[in-house]
Amino acid sequence: MTASARTPIVAGNWKMNLDHAAGIALAAAVAGRRSEAAGVDLVLCPPAVYIVPVAGAVAEAGGDVAIGGQNASDKEQGAFTGEIAPPMLVDVGCCYVILGHSERRTLFGETDASVNAKAKAALAAGLLPIVCVGETLEEREAGRTEAVVTEQVNGSLAGLDAAALEKTVVAYEPVWAIGTGKVATPEQAQEVHALVRGLLAGLASAETAAKVRIQYGGSVKPDNAAHLAACPDIDGALVGGASLKADDFLAIAKAFAARSA
Ligand code: 13P
Numbered sequence: 423m424t425a426s427a428r429t430p431i432v433a434g435n436w437k438m439n440l441d442h443a444a445g446i447a448l449a450a451a452v453a454g455r456r457s458e459a460a461g462v463d464l465v466l467c468p469p470a471v472y473i474v475p476v477a478g479a480v481a482e483a484g485g486d487v488a489i490g491g492q493n494a495s496d497k498e499q500g501a502f503t504g505e506i507a508p509p510m511l512v513d514v515g516c517c518y519v520i521l522g523h524s525e526r527r528t529l530f531g532e533t534d535a536s537v538n539a540k541a542k543a544a545l546a547a548g549l550l551p552i553v554c555v556g557e558t559l560e561e562r563e564a565g566r567t568e569a570v571v572t573e574q575v576n577g578s579l580a581g582l583d584a585a586a587l588e589k590t591v592v593a594y595e596p597v598w599a600i601g602t603g604k605v606a607t608p609e610q611a612q613e614v615h616a617l618v619r620g621l622l623a624g625l626a627s628a629e630t631a632a633k634v635r636i637q638y639g640g641s642v643k644p645d646n647a648a649h650l651a652a653c654p655d656i657d658g659a660l661v662g663g664a665s666l667k668a669d670d671f672l673a674i675a676k677a678f679a680a681r682s683a
Contacts, residue, residue: 433518440472459678462675467520541578575592
């Protein structure tokens with residue numbers, strides 16, 4: 423399968439930003455202009471409390487834009503105060519869920535094992551997980567990028583069969599590029615994306631690995647998206663700051679639409 427056979431996927435991770443009105447306005451703007459990024463899967467990941475109104479705004483604007491959660495429990499239901507179960511995300515209209523974002527790994531103690539349990543629970547509920555991996559600056563400078571990403575991919579995706587892996591999106595987000603304005607060069611990103619695809623082949627087969635979409639994340643902006651989109655193993659973007667503006671988010675998506683054309 424060539425790169426152009428994989429449908430690019432551009433997701434906006436709003437993190438803990440915006441309010442009810444701003445979220446609805448942004449979702450309506452993106453959905454209303456969805457045709458600008460034809461051929462690209464678009465996903466909006468608002469804070470959980472805004473999933474319902476955002477999904478409503480997307481539906482009202484008639485846009486084919488998917489909704490995702492930013493995290494989920496590995497449990498299906500029960501006495502877990504403050505947690506959100508994967509079936510609940512499905513119940514309110516989510517198709518995707520971001521798992522193991524570096525902020526969750528570093529600030530909330532998530533590990534490859536917990537991300538793996540969450541990925542299995544998400545898949546069991548019918549969600550498509552976006553599983554994040556990426557090295558810190560210290561790890562990159564110590565020449566440990568390959569070792570760190572290998573451990574994260576193999577640990578976070580352990581035990582997923584070919585069918586499950588094909589439903590999974592991997593997001594390579596070098597921690598040093600997140601929110602810093604320091605984007606990885608296309609060469610740096612492509613190198614790790616190729617590594618990830620090789621690891622996926624090891625977990626399943628080359629055929630399966632060729633079907634999995636691997637997003638890049640970390641300071642993706644309209645002015646650097648085209649160079650990233652030109653790389654053969656970069657199948658989309660997981661966008662933080664730039665996803666908070668419809669113009670910027672759509673411009674990034676458009677860069678990937680050009681690749682799929
Ligand atoms: P920025 O695009 O703000 O660097 O954030 C990237 C990110 O963490 C997306 O999940």
